[in-house]
Amino acid sequence: MAGSFGAANAGDIATKEPTKSTEIVSTIFDGEPGKLSYAGVTVYGVFDLTGLYQDHGTPPSPYINGQYLVAKNSGDPRWAFTNNAMTLSFIGIRTEQKLDELFSAPSLRGWSFISDMQSGFDPAFLAIQDSCKSLVRANGTGNVPGTPANSDSSRCGQIFNGEAWAGLNHTSFGELRFGRQNSLLFDDFVLFDPQRVSSAYSLVGTSGTYGGGLGATEDKHWNNSVKYKGAVGQFNFAAQYRFEGAGQGGSAYDFRAGVDGWGVLEGLKLSATWGHFNDGIAASSLTSSATKAAGSCQSLGVSLADCQYLDVLNATVSDNTAWSIMGWYNFKAVGLPTVTAMGGYENISMANPSSTLPVGYRTIGDYRLNFIPTTFTSYTTAKVLDVYFIGARWQITPKLVAAAAWYGVDQNSYVRSGAACSNPGSGTATQVQCAGTINWISATVDYQLTRRLDFYGGLSRTQVNGGFSNGYAYTSNYNATVGARFRF
Structure with missing residues (x-):
């Protein structure tokens, strides 16, 4: 609209130069995202606002x-009225500075200093993302229908709750970074998920348990x-190591190898990743119990109201x-360059940890684990999850894209804390450690x-069965959303 306004002025008064204010408005609304740069430093981000209908919904948080x-x-x-259905809203600061120019040293040609810091937030509520606080606010509620939305995640109130790293890049030797970074598995989901890890339209976007965690x-x-990424010809590879502590339990490591197709396989891209995490923490809300059972608010000697402001959580710890x-x-080889099919498979195995965390341990965001119920022996036999997805993206016109995807999860029957699955039926009576499935299907359009500035709309349906439906009042949900994104 700003561009049209400037063009109209020029047509009406041919001798009049565009005003400075017109140029500024045009830059803000029709400039290229990620170009607000000065001296190698770029400020960028996304604002995503959403209107939502659910047939079995939860109050927003x-x-x-x-x-x-x-x-x-x-x-x-x-x-x-909520936010972040298509993309997480965030503000980031990215740096890329060529060292030969910075130090006037030709011998450093090809080397660059790079960094990135991101802070995710909820624009509808003007609040930084803090999933652990959503769990705290649900302490003692029993998570009954009508309890506000809550879940665990990797974003728990940190100032930079996305990525926050610095490193070096070389045009031939690759890239070496240190700091808070995506897991390599999550990097792959960002690249290959048909719905681009969207919260409302992608299972691996709404849940890091399956989507990279x-x-x-x-x-x-x-x-x-520490993460290293490199490439040789059509092949790319990466490795990452995480030091223990810093609110995330033990050490972790993962590796990735990928290939871009060529010749008759042009248009094909593949990636394989393997990773292991020691003492992975899955936080949850405290329960309510008149008998002061372990893990309840009453066991801490506080009222239910006070319990929701304690910054204390239960947890399950495992080696994954x-x-x-x-x-x-x-499909460009067959004359359809605007259509891309995507898919993948992931296997997750969760076992009792080989070591325990110290009493009083604080997880990310400085939330304290309640060690009376925190369990290190949940998996007498391994819990195994099979995650799979398939879908496609279609660039209908240069401005209009459509996407559709199906996601599924299969869970095995496993022995939990010495108790095996004893009622492997379906529905809400099934125990949490019984076999179960999740199905998610979605379709979106984005203009x-x-x-x-873009506008989007979409529909998704989720359904859980077996062990995944333990204690549920409803086992399916429709999400219908419309929204707008502004990227700068």
């Missing part, structure tokens, strides 16, 4: 994106990690191993009005 996967607290039909959503981002293979194929 100011601390998380939204609750799109059906859960124990899913209840009555609900309309809501190796079974524990807090581990989708790794604190204090995951591997995946993902890929895409663009790019200007280079920075």
